[in-house]
Amino acid sequence: MLIELKDIxxxxxxxxxxxVLKGINLNIDSGEFxxxxxxxxxxxxxxxxxxxxxxxxxxxxxxxDGRLIKGLTEKQAAAYRNSMIGFIFQSFNxxxxxxxxxxxxxxxxxQGVNRHKRHELAMQYLDRLGLADWARHYPNEMSGxxxxxxAIARALITSPKIILADEPTGALDSKTSExxxxxxxxxxxxxxVTIIVVTHESGVANCTDxxxxxxxxxxGKIEDNRQHRSSIFGTDxxxx
Amino acid sequence: MRFxxxxxxxxxxxxxxxxxxxxxxxxxxxxGIFMLLFLIGGGQGLxxxxxxxxxxxxxxxxxxxxxxxxxxWQGYKQGRYWNLNYTDIDRLKQxxxxxxxxxxxxxxxxxxxxxxxxxxxxxxxxxFADYAKIEExxxxxxxxxxxxxxxxxxxxxxxxRRIYESLFPAGGDPCGSYIKVGAVYYQVVGxxxxxxxxxxxxxxxxxxxxxxxxxxxxxxxxxxxDLLCVTGRSGIRMSSLxxxxxxxxxxxxxxxxxDKQAVFIINTEQMFSLMDNLFTGLNFLIWLVGxxxxxxxxxxxxxxxxxxxxxxxxxxxxxxxxxxxxRDILSQIxxxxxxxxxxxxxxxxxxxxxxxxxxxxxxxxxxDMSATFQISFWTAVAAAALLTVLGVIAGLAPASxxxxxxxxxxxxxx
Numbered sequence: 001m002l003i004e005l006k007d008i009x010x011x012x013x014x015x016x017x018x019x020v021l022k023g024i025n026l027n028i029d030s031g032e033f034x035x036x037x038x039x040x041x042x043x044x045x046x047x048x049x050x051x052x053x054x055x056x057x058x059x060x061x062x063x064x065d066g067r068l069i070k071g072l073t074e075k076q077a078a079a080y081r082n083s084m085i086g087f088i089f090q091s092f093n094x095x096x097x098x099x100x101x102x103x104x105x106x107x108x109x110x111q112g113v114n115r116h117k118r119h120e121l122a123m124q125y126l127d128r129l130g131l132a133d134w135a136r137h138y139p140n141e142m143s144g145x146x147x148x149x150x151a152i153a154r155a156l157i158t159s160p161k162i163i164l165a166d167e168p169t170g171a172l173d174s175k176t177s178e179x180x181x182x183x184x185x186x187x188x189x190x191x192x193v194t195i196i197v198v199t200h201e202s203g204v205a206n207c208t209d210x211x212x213x214x215x216x217x218x219x220g221k222i223e224d225n226r227q228h229r230s231s232i233f234g235t236d237x238x239x240x
Numbered sequence: 241m242r243f244x245x246x247x248x249x250x251x252x253x254x255x256x257x258x259x260x261x262x263x264x265x266x267x268x269x270x271x272g273i274f275m276l277l278f279l280i281g282g283g284q285g286l287x288x289x290x291x292x293x294x295x296x297x298x299x300x301x302x303x304x305x306x307x308x309x310x311x312x313w314q315g316y317k318q319g320r321y322w323n324l325n326y327t328d329i330d331r332l333k334q335x336x337x338x339x340x341x342x343x344x345x346x347x348x349x350x351x352x353x354x355x356x357x358x359x360x361x362x363x364x365x366x367x368f369a370d371y372a373k374i375e376e377x378x379x380x381x382x383x384x385x386x387x388x389x390x391x392x393x394x395x396x397x398x399x400x401r402r403i404y405e406s407l408f409p410a411g412g413d414p415c416g417s418y419i420k421v422g423a424v425y426y427q428v429v430g431x432x433x434x435x436x437x438x439x440x441x442x443x444x445x446x447x448x449x450x451x452x453x454x455x456x457x458x459x460x461x462x463x464x465x466d467l468l469c470v471t472g473r474s475g476i477r478m479s480s481l482x483x484x485x486x487x488x489x490x491x492x493x494x495x496x497x498x499d500k501q502a503v504f505i506i507n508t509e510q511m512f513s514l515m516d517n518l519f520t521g522l523n524f525l526i527w528l529v530g531x532x533x534x535x536x537x538x539x540x541x542x543x544x545x546x547x548x549x550x551x552x553x554x555x556x557x558x559x560x561x562x563x564x565x566x567r568d569i570l571s572q573i574x575x576x577x578x579x580x581x582x583x584x585x586x587x588x589x590x591x592x593x594x595x596x597x598x599x600x601x602x603x604x605x606x607x608d609m610s611a612t613f614q615i616s617f618w619t620a621v622a623a624a625a626l627l628t629v630l631g632v633i634a635g636l637a638p639a640s641x642x643x644x645x646x647x648x649x650x651x652x653x654x
Contacts, residue, residue, distance in 0.1 A: 054561060054647045075565045081647075082563025093558045097257060110563040115245060154562065 008060035022217040038214040086155025090167035101135040145176035181207040266584030268537030273588035276530025285613035305467035344465035355407035363442040366455025382415035382430035397426040478509035545638035561647035577635030585627035
């Protein structure tokens, strides 16, 4: 098992205690393409933050590749994020004053890879995502789909075990949404990367192989979706 | 901390991105360091200019001369004139053992000195050989008056710089030449080039110094002397002797010992300590103003960095999410702060050095002025080091705020 969650509980204590995750048990194997689906407030973002070591949990155990992720220092957490996890955000979260290639290089910069090598690698990934011509452009000169592809390149460059995508299509139209989802599927199949997509759109979830439904902090049903038939709207395209 | 070309480029980029903001903030630091260095240099130059005026003058000395009495005493009316005389010399020497030198001066103003076809108006100063302890001569040619000159009433003189330059425009050693001052010929035995502007009975530049034993006869002064100069033994403060000397003079010349105005006592020890205090005060002020201005600039930098960090919350969050450690963020913010402070400060140092150079050139072109205004190299290095430290300090608060930004904030702030 690549990812093992055992009875994860998380409570926010902002004034009134809010029990967000109420004992989550989930296993995700290497090479899976999983979506976590739920309405807003269901706890899916919190779950994603815990999976991404961006947030800590109160009780339970979380293993990545057999390693317990608990009580890490900021430095260790940063190192794990850097080497094991790639993030794709809803709002792309590219750094506006850096060009596409500089954005893609950034994770390697924090790994201490030398300048020449990381530039070369970043260009390789951009080329693979069909953005080689756009390498010297700034994010505000690109379309949403292009931006998300830059973000995907940035997530891939450290060759992480897991890619976490938080509403990766949230800011895209249906056509580009579909392209992005197909790209993720292709990466999953060709590179055998484990991809976890958090979404509330059934059409997006339908593109994945396994759908984990989360509701009110507990996992409801886990659907096998290798046939991509879960959503009647999502059979041909992503509905917006 | 990771250093490569990109780290520096990033710092430069983020400073250049907000050009006007960086400029305005940097100006505070620039002006602060300029003020501090310029004031330090200016204060030092001023001190040199002032100290030069007192060059060669005994620092623990007093000059006394009689004046009208202002109080009646033992049947004498007020407003009486009295004179110092030669007996006072021995009297003071014997009764105040803490005095090292007691030496009289008699002078005659406005005497024409002539050599060949050249002439100049001079002041004749009649002194004993030990007068050199009061106003230290800076002998260029020949010698100062000695005891033999005094004892034998030789017609010899030591001439001041301006007299020498006017009477001997061709230069060279004038010793042995005879100059005529008033109605008498004197042989020149020495030339005094002392530069100080503080002197007794007229500037040393325009003085013709002759033996007092001779002068009292030539100018018919009898037993009277114009003024008495005294110096204290080392370790004795002149101020502590002042009152005693006043008492002794009052008793022997029959005026009220409490009559402070009957005898003028100019105390150089007091003057010098006053001057020292003045410059200590001035220095304190310089540092207060200079450091205060820099501090204001640094607070400005700190403030702007705070704003920058707030603006860049998302960016910092993204960096954290993709693997930047808190230390990476800390060093980035602090390096930015140092870069801004140091860049602005270096310009300030350069500007201050240029302004001081200009000041020095202007002042040294004035007649009779010379002083070093320029700060030393090490002062500039220390200033640069100070700037670096201040840059770190300015970056601390913003950096700690940046470190507290969690990666989740990047996703939350939309």
